[in-house]
Amino acid sequence: MLGPKQFHFSFFLFFLALNLFSQDKGKAISLKNIIIDIEQQHEVNFNYTEDNVSGLQLIPPKKSLSLEQKLQYLTQKTKLSFENLGNKYINVYKNQNESEIICGYVFSNTDKKPVEDANIHCNNSETATDSNGYFEFKKGSKNTFSISHVGFITKKVSTNNQDSKNCLNITLESEVTELEEIKTNPILASGISKNSDGSFEIKPKKFGILPGLIEPDALQTMQQIPGVNSIDESVSSINVRGGTHDQNLFLWNGIRMYQTGHFFGLISVFNPNLAHTISIYKNGSSAFYGESVSSVVAISSTPEAFEKNSFSAGINMINADIYAKYNLSKKSYIEISGRKSITDYVETPTYKEYFNKVFQNTTITDFSKNQNIDYRSDRKFDFYDATFKYVQKIGLKDQLIVDLITIKDDLRVFQSAAVNNINKSENNILRQQNYGGNLSWKRNWNNFNTTKINVYNSSYELLANQKTTNDNQIVTQENTVANNGFNLENNHTINSKVIFNNGYQFNEVGITNLEQVDNPNFYRKIKDVLKTHALILEGKYNDTLSRIIVNTGIRLNYIEKFKKFIPEPRIQINYGFNKNLNLELLGELKSQNCQQIIDLQKDYFGIEKRRWIVSDNSSIPIQRSRQLSLNLFYKKNDWLLDIENFYKKVTGITTASQGFQNQLEFIRTTGDYEVLGTEFLIQKKMNHFLTWLSYTYNNNNYHFKNYDYPSFPNNFELTHTISWAAIYEKNNFKIALGTKWSSGRPTTAPDISQIDLSDPILVYKKPNSTNLQIFSQVNLSSTYKWETEKGIQYKLGVSIINILNRKNEISEYYRISSLSNSIEEVETFSLQRTPNVSFRISF
Missing domain, CATH: 2.60.40.1120 (Carboxypeptidase-like, regulatory domain)
Structure with a gap:
């Protein structure tokens, strides 16, 4: 079929x-x-x-x-x-x-x-x-x-x-301010710019090249922006200014996405050849964005104007994809895309490196540890994503858009071993998927008034099923999210300087967690539902002559279950001293009702351990954040300088949401984290050559007032991060070389002086009192494009991650070995040298 x-x-x-x-x-x-x-x-x-x-x-x-x-x-x-x-x-x-x-x-x-x-x-x-x-x-x-x-x-x-x-x-003649012109200069690479509201904007179809990337992957690209990191190289662990991944809001055409990574985090689920605009807000986001205490990543695949029919297909050493757009008429078109892993047919060197990286120190690899007798393993892993869009213009004023997306990762592993004439085997299934749909209607009443309405649904499921033959046991774990929403947005242009926006949003989220064991019998199923209403008011002032842009708004949330009102003011002020120098002030208060936690590190085989839960307004508080930043932006003679100082505090976090693997792993308490930092970027463009250097400083600390150590460094603190890149683009040839260096993340060592080694029980020093070794990586990428007389375009790309094959430790924890009854240090490492090759055809 x-x-x-x-x-x-x-x-x-x-x-x-x-x-x-x-x-x-x-x-x-x-x-x-x-x-x-x-x-x-x-x-x-x-x-x-x-x-x-x-x-x-x-x-x-x-x-x-x-x-x-x-x-x-x-x-x-x-x-x-x-x-x-x-x-x-x-x-x-x-x-x-x-x-x-x-x-x-x-x-x-x-x-x-x-x-x-x-x-x-x-x-x-x-x-x-x-x-x-x-x-x-x-x-x-x-x-x-x-x-x-x-x-x-x-x-x-x-x-x-x-x-x-x-x-x-x-x-x-365009009414474009000098301030806007300054902000739309390319940053980091062609196709990336910074807007007057402080957001970064990525245009994948105009994207140039970045070190290690041969495709405009949204979540890989955003990690080049100062202040955005992933402590384990995973797009499913992106933290912005110290926040956890679940504190970011990821939207695809207005649909909230609860799964962001393929291959359990190494590849973005968003097809890089589909999106038209990606907007990234670290601070000062619009009041129309809610349910997050950290950044906003809004991805739109709708073009600004109708485009001609097109078709493209590509393949790399992980997956193959296809894209097609067909105009049904002058006012309507359909657009489809699909991407699937090629691991069913071939295990490339890239796939092998990814597999080793993802499954190290999980129950999948622990099964065979120290067992070298008759060990067998049969594994199957694949993923896919597909999208569908239908656009219909109705008359001169109306537009209707339907968007659908489906994402799935599927892992099946059968393992068996014979040890001391005892047979042991396991059959493991792990499935992660996200479905989404959005129906939007837009009407331009006249030149000055526009209304947008959209209704959306997002469904997420994480399922693990383990069958153990030697004790005839079946263990099932399931985490599901059902999210429905309605958005109304009105835009009013008062005059050439003033715009007023208002709207209403309704959001219903239901989260279910299931755990079931058949031997011995155990069954637990918990379902929670939250309904939230939000009223939004927003005003924008843009004075070209005085070079002042002010955007201010407020979002008033009402949570039905708790009968609670939460106001969220936002502000953006941009002042141009002259055509080269701008000063920007951003501030926001935000809240979040859903978060991801880890009950046990071995949940879901230790691969995707996090499960979504809903706040209960007591033991699992509503997370709330406040953030303020001051930015200085200078651009002249192809030089660019961007300096930003920020302060951020998030309250209502739980220890279960932070991924502790020390003495706090089984302690349940709430607290906050506080970040003070600086982000610096300097860039120079010379003809076809572009080079830039970025530096980020973070001082990020937890505060748990009910714990023995009320203050200590955050798990996601990278005190110093430095990135450098050199990019050359001429005609159809592009090449980029870059390096990333960061101080090691915090870790907790055992206190050997207080441990009886003959019968050890782990006793730790102060949490996060030491650090891992420095992380350092050099990456390279290059692409070449050519076109035939018939208009068919071909594109070849080559990339190498970690050229020097440096062994970077990215996590470390301790446990008592069941085999030797001794303290065992468990280390996890980043990708080794990983090549990739891609080929694409378009017409």
């Missing part, structure tokens, strides 16, 4: 083949279908009204004819006029109405692209431009009209003597 991605792709090929077959037979088909074929063959755009082409059928012109010959043929057969504008736009209208029509195209002065949905006011009537910037209206006694669009200066045009056979070409 065909899966979703195979079905949609087969449907696309069938439709195309059927269309071509019908033309080759020489039968009469509709003029509209002929126009679509000519658009695809010659890469042009026709502008017409449905009344002019409906009902017309004729034999299509031969494909071998030139564009002009085809237009002449259509003119003869239909008695319509086809006006060719630079072999790019073709205007279609009836001959008898030529003298009654004024037509034109509206373009932006900055990028020369068409301006869609620009409002045309003439003779007490109103129309709007289409996706090609085209408009038309009937002539009147006075043909002076105005053109307006948000972000552009309103323009008046007089056409009293305009010849209708020649459409106007009108250029609108």
